[in-house]
Amino acid sequence: xxxxxxxxxxxxxxxxxxxxxxxxxxxxxxxxxxxxxxxxxxxxxxxxxxxxxxxxxxxxxxxxxxxxxxxxxxxxxxxxxxxxxxxxxxxxxxxxxxxxxxxxxxxxxxxxxxxxxxxxxxxxxxxxxxxxxxxxxxxxxxxxxxxxxxxxxxxxxxxxxxxxxxxxxxxxxxxxxxxxxxxxxxxxxxxxxxxxxxxxxxxxxxxxxxxxxxxxxxxxxxxxxxxxxxxxxxxxxxxxxxxxxxxxxxxxxxxxx
Numbered sequence: 001x002x003x004x005x006x007x008x009x010x011x012x013x014x015x016x017x018x019x020x021x022x023x024x025x026x027x028x029x030x031x032x033x034x035x036x037x038x039x040x041x042x043x044x045x046x047x048x049x050x051x052x053x054x055x056x057x058x059x060x061x062x063x064x065x066x067x068x069x070x071x072x073x074x075x076x077x078x079x080x081x082x083x084x085x086x087x088x089x090x091x092x093x094x095x096x097x098x099x100x101x102x103x104x105x106x107x108x109x110x111x112x113x114x115x116x117x118x119x120x121x122x123x124x125x126x127x128x129x130x131x132x133x134x135x136x137x138x139x140x141x142x143x144x145x146x147x148x149x150x151x152x153x154x155x156x157x158x159x160x161x162x163x164x165x166x167x168x169x170x171x172x173x174x175x176x177x178x179x180x181x182x183x184x185x186x187x188x189x190x191x192x193x194x195x196x197x198x199x200x201x202x203x204x205x206x207x208x209x210x211x212x213x214x215x216x217x218x219x220x221x222x223x224x225x226x227x228x229x230x231x232x233x234x235x236x237x238x239x240x241x242x243x244x245x246x247x248x249x250x251x252x253x254x255x256x257x
């Protein structure tokens with residue numbers, strides 16, 4: 001991949017940066033010239049991933065532990081990031097949880113429901129709450145919330161997950177209205193079926209997997225990079241007039257109904 005410095009001079013905070021989409025976002029943000037506050041709750045996995053990147057990018061990446069559902073963690077992570085890099089221009093609310101066999105549908109417990117809403121929706125609110133003051137000082141910024149195609153179409157047997165991603169999508173719209181006057185753009189990316197550790201929690205049988213792929217016009221599942229590049233676009237100045245928008249990354253699945 002040729003470096004084009006699309007994020008040169010920018011500082012980004014990415015959640016869930018240890019694996020899956022977040023790990024790829026971290027990689028391409030560094031390739032494109034950003035300094036990155038890379039956060040995850042799994043510090044062992046994060047440190048392993050960052051160790052390889054530091055060989056090439058050195059101190060341009062700062063790994064930090066962050067439980068996205070804990071407000072104190074957000075306060076500390078943003079402070080440490082600004083202490084290190086001086087500002088925050090971009091927030092990617094990537095961290096989230098997916099469906100397991102035990103938390104899939106309306107059989108889920110109230111505790112399951114709360115966990116989905118806290119991790120997939122409230123965490124996005126907390127991230128914006130604690131990053132926006134720094135963005136205002138910069139004169140602007142870009143926030144990208146990772147929602148899901150489920151927020152548009154729903155997923156059978158996954159009502160709590162669907163609701164949490166729908167909340168993130170709606171939050172994006174409201175925040176885009178609130179923050180536009182500060183030159184802070186808020187957009188969402190809605191992935192379909194992407195091959196990540198989260199997707200692997202679904203325990204898909206081969207017949208079900210084949211059925212899913214049959215419903216995707218491009219004929220295959222997506223890769224983490226397929227999500228990371230739209231995120232890169234929204235984070236960059238190329239998207240300076242894009243606000244309150246959604247980019248669906250699903251291989252055409254949504255047009256099949």
